[in-house]
Amino acid sequence: MKKKITKLLSRPLLHIVIVFISLVWLLPSVGLLISSFRVRNDVMSSGWWTVFQHPFEFTQYSLKNYTHVITANGIGKAFLNSLLITIPSTIIPIMIASFAAYAFARMEFPGRQVLFVIVVGLLVVPLQMTLIPILRVYNRLGLAGTFIGIWLAHTGYGLPFAVYLLRNFFGALPKDIFESAFLDGASHFTAFFRLALPLSVPALASLAIFQF
Template identity: 40%
Template structure:
């Protein structure tokens, strides 16, 4: 019978399919970003990343030579050349922007100036006129071409060799490491007090911590910066460390408190009976047992600080010596932010270190997040 011990429920298949679909929904955009990082601007503008593995059609125009390139042959003035780039094949061509594929390769047509134009299948064109040409910019030939799949590492070379990227990398490390360690140290002490120490107002403090989780950091940026300026901190590493610490503490305290409150009470009570102080219990019992929760929060905090741009811009500055990696990568995209190939490449370069941190500590992530989900107090 369904639901009996030793038999799997049919809902297991639904759960497995749902989990697979969720993973797929997260993986497909990441794959698209990775593929786009190896494409140039023209490819990204003309086709989607899913079309990058097959030949793609592109439209555009080229100009013929000018009257300076004309030669006389059999009583005619002739301009010759080729309209195709390496690897391209001609699908159709035309002389008007409204109908760029009006003619097939090999056809000969008369232009609006009375000249004869022929474009062969290999891209070679011949423009002839019975009288001398009078043009300085050349005749436009509109093309529909097909290009084979092409990938390039030029985007990565451009980003990795960008001016100031090495300094920005060190700036990011200087911001991220202390901004991850300081909240953990403070939150561990606070979480232990809220979980195991009895004092008036403990419930109110816990409720206040939970309430601070919903406060958006954007509303506190300018008031906090003004306070930094008034007390003499100004813009610098100390200010941004304190800012990230303040914004990260509510989640850190909440996560660690939920974990610590689920630890065996008997162990802690036995330590107290043996005469251990609160600090000894915290250092020798609570911290070693809470390492999964500490690691899980460290992953989240490291990711948030490493990928941050807003807080770094407000509390650190925009000079070349102060920019973090996200700031340098933003400048590479240009003032209008239209260089999508640089955006995709920058995304993968910027996540290299966070990925290394995540995979190094991932075994603690689920344990730390699920801890305290059953027990509570």
């Protein structure tokens, strides 16, 4: 089976088809990028592909669109708010989930499996069912419309999947490495920061992309 797949992928015609599909997929993004450097009148009167008639005629390009976006009223504040929301909302769930996932994967304590099943079970709870109850709680606590409220919401909604993903990854790491570390006197805290986290960079990066 592997030989058939390798033989199929080695065919020039298949490569041509893949390149063609990739180019078609990228065309809209290329068009948006080129249009962003054109003035409004040119965008309204002609297609973005007309720039290739004279690609080195730099007078047809302009940075006015970017200047307008940056200097428009409220854009700077909106950009800052986006950073203040997305960065903590990505980092906080990953930090909490990594600690919890390591505990589920490498530590023995009563009720570990039951607690993990409960956490994973939260994945099947529809998000829409929780919006109104959470909003009522936020209104009572004065968290509605605050950054802390947004961070808590993103953290709560992202934790079940994050714990599930990282727990499986931590559990797949070689046990011999951790046993050797424990024999040398390492604590779970040391094993987590010196072994688990460095070996789990791919999983953490994937989780950060999903959470972002």
